Amino acid sequence: MPSFSNAPIPDLLRDARDLYTNARDDAEVFAILSAEPYLFTTADFDAGLALVQAVTDAQSTEARESLESQQATQAYGAAVQAVERAYAGHRAQGRKVFPRGTPEYGALGLGGDAPDDREDLLRDAGRFYDALAASPDVVAAVRGYSDAVVADAQALVRVATQAGTAQTKEQGDLDRVGVARKDAIRTLRKHAALTASDCAHALADHPQLRERLGLLERS
Numbered sequence: 001m002p003s004f005s006n007a008p009i010p011d012l013l014r015d016a017r018d019l020y021t022n023a024r025d026d027a028e029v030f031a032i033l034s035a036e037p038y039l040f041t042t043a044d045f046d047a048g049l050a051l052v053q054a055v056t057d058a059q060s061t062e063a064r065e066s067l068e069s070q071q072a073t074q075a076y077g078a079a080v081q082a083v084e085r086a087y088a089g090h091r092a093q094g095r096k097v098f099p100r101g102t103p104e105y106g107a108l109g110l111g112g113d114a115p116d117d118r119e120d121l122l123r124d125a126g127r128f129y130d131a132l133a134a135s136p137d138v139v140a141a142v143r144g145y146s147d148a149v150v151a152d153a154q155a156l157v158r159v160a161t162q163a164g165t166a167q168t169k170e171q172g173d174l175d176r177v178g179v180a181r182k183d184a185i186r187t188l189r190k191h192a193a194l195t196a197s198d199c200a201h202a203l204a205d206h207p208q209l210r211e212r213l214g215l216l217e218r219s
Helices: 009-025 027-033 042-097 103-107 118-133 136-141 147-202 207-212
Strands: none
Touching: 009 027, 009 042, 009 147, 027 147, 027 207, 042 103, 042 118, 042 147, 118 136, 118 147, 136 147
């Protein structure tokens, strides 16, 4: 008899679908199962098939969400790299004009290395470009800086920040559907195992009918 409690998912879906479909649609089998004392109805087996479909749908949803999460992660990584390149170059340019000890050096946060953490990097880059946007005299003093350059860099930071938010959302969606998939599988396993046990008991004297449901004991 199929081991609904621990069968691999493809086997679980196949065996459960066969069990519910044949128990419902085989007239000879259904006549016994629907009689006293078991009183199975077509609705019982339809409910089981609905659980099979729920697992199938949950798997499809998880696969889709996994792809979307991967795409969001890649987009976030690319956006952060764009900010990192711009920020590193612009900090280096600023340090040439504003050495340690100058007010601009401190105001622009030119000391130390840029953070490795993505969120920290975006925060520091955002502060850097916001400070430049508020200081046109500083922008004018550095070759390679301009209002357009600063505005473009601010846009890079916004894009990366939004990509990070999207990536967090997609990961949350993936985690949620993963839980739903596991719940659907657990529910199907329990329902199929109980249904199979009851059907096997009802058909104890009819091995050929049990075979139609895939319920013969394995040798």
